[in-house]
Amino acid sequence: MAEDKKLLEIQNLRKYFPIKGVKGPGVQAVQDVSLFIKKGETLGLVGESGCGKTTLGRTILRLYEPTGGKIIYDGQAIYDNPLGPDGQPLGKAKSVNMLPYRRKMQIIFQDPSASLDPRMTVGEIIGEAIDIHKLAANKKDRADMIKELLAQVGLNTEHANRYPHEFSGGQQQRVGIARALAVKPEFIVCDEPISALDVSIQSQIVNMLEDMQQQMGLTYLFIAHDLSVVRHISNRIGVMYLGSLVELGESYELNRHPIHPYTQTLLSAVPVPDPKLSRTKKRIILEGDVPSPMNPPSGCRFHTRCPYATEKCKVEAPVFREHEPGHWAACHMLDK
């Protein structure tokens, strides 16, 4: 169960990707996102492709070096570069050596076939993590650990000598999970871990992730675009649009009473596997496409597609505020 202690906190985290030969900030993938994750909880992150959810996950782990903001893990700042009053990072970032933190913070990738080295056996893939952090006392110890990890994710001991291509997609994802677990982490970023899998396999992996969380007290940041899965697995959900966090709330509360117009649209757009409900369900259909993060709209980034947009929305960016206990959103409509 989730405790009250914050395991991870980010403040105004920002990640820009500069573009060669183009002046300006480049692609504004993550724009000043602040949130925290409590120990033992699952925070879901949803949004459309290109909204920056994967970038946020990777920036938290410093797989991408942040452009500005602050990351605090377990009370310790692992990256600190506060934004000045003009909205620009103040200067040089203070950061720490990540190696000890890599043991505590792990990631499971979206495409299992692309994230496993095709020339290493499964045993080598899992063993590499054990070697880097010197977790095994001797060879036998190491072999036992690999065996145990494989069993944990529902694979056989013989599988250690096989190569990734010999496995189905679901099994490959199990290997990816075993690799993340090899260093006994506390916090795992699950970056769309099931979207590449078949429907009948998805629920197997979801259940396994839930079981492991219970047994090992893991904390997850669960990134996905499938809202029904995210709601199922998460305690709280954050909704991103074009690099910004627009709403954050307790999972079922957010589903029942979404307060941001974008969340409302997103929820209404999910097709329900229930024909009768689907015939009566009212859909909010958004006009147009997501604007480019290279050149995001002024003011509220959603104003170009928002059905309620006013003049104010075009000029002034709304503040991310707590509107009800634990339910945050950034929208001018709610500030009245």
Add this chain to the structure above:
Amino acid sequence: MSEKKEKLLEVKDLKVSFFTPAGEVKAVGGISYDLDYGEVMGVVGESGSGKSQEAYSIIGLLQSPGKVVGGSITFEGKDMLALTKKEMQEYRGNKIAMIFQNPMTSLNPVYTVGNQLVEALRAHDSKISRKEAEQRAMEMMEMVGINNVQKRMNQYPHEFSGGMRQRVMIAMGLICHPQLLIADEPTTALDVTIQAQILDLMKSLQKKTGMGIIFITHNLGVVADICDKVSVMYAGKIVEQGPVDDIFYEPAHPYTKGLLRSMPRVDAQSYERLIPIEGTPVDMLNPPEGCPFAPRCEKCMKICLKKMPPYVEISDKHRSACWLCVEDLMNKEEN
């Protein structure tokens, strides 16, 4: 003599095999269905269940080493398997159109979108003038909800977003007014809000034109939204088939039941643990004897491992291939 009304499409006992160096893969193992004008049939199944291959064989797009090895496909009374390549071209794109999963790889990157639309039209109608064809292309683009048509016609596919590209694909598919549209996972690569736009568009176009649609997908939510009837495929076989309400509210086959149960529902009010289908999908090179789902089925009986069950009519138009249904039927008859 009264004329018997022909179905739009009738597929009987269709078998498709791939002859690979490792052996014959029976991708489609004898499936039958029919589709009427104005009907939307969903084909659901996992990757490798043969749902795409079955559709490709209708318009002769099976890639080597794939071959139709048995059965028949009848489109408006015409035997599609007997057509020559030339004759098939008359149908393909003209009377039967197809839209694909990934609109980026199905559009030619070096031609403008307008050019490709005009080409599609002129390939099937040699009499139409270029000017007329352009006019039609622009109308079509407006119909699928693309704004600023004049300018858009002269743009290249990379200048369109994913959703817009899929609209172009739909425009291209419908430009010759086909009677049958085969949509192979048309919304899988799109975001949910864009998916909602495209599904809405397809529904309204279908109402306008009265065409039949075969909608291939693995998303049961999409099926519930757009389809009138559903075929559930597993390992090359249709294991259950019926009107959409029957499939969702009274599923008969353990695989269909398992699929529905394993999905988290967006309208659930509290946490419920998911019930997955255990095991892994079938290795199509070495399919099990008997019912292909038997190794993963929790209600598997001895006979399931030996013999493929026959289809049992559960109600009008709803049928399922499962020995449990056979048993139910026999019990009913005894009473």
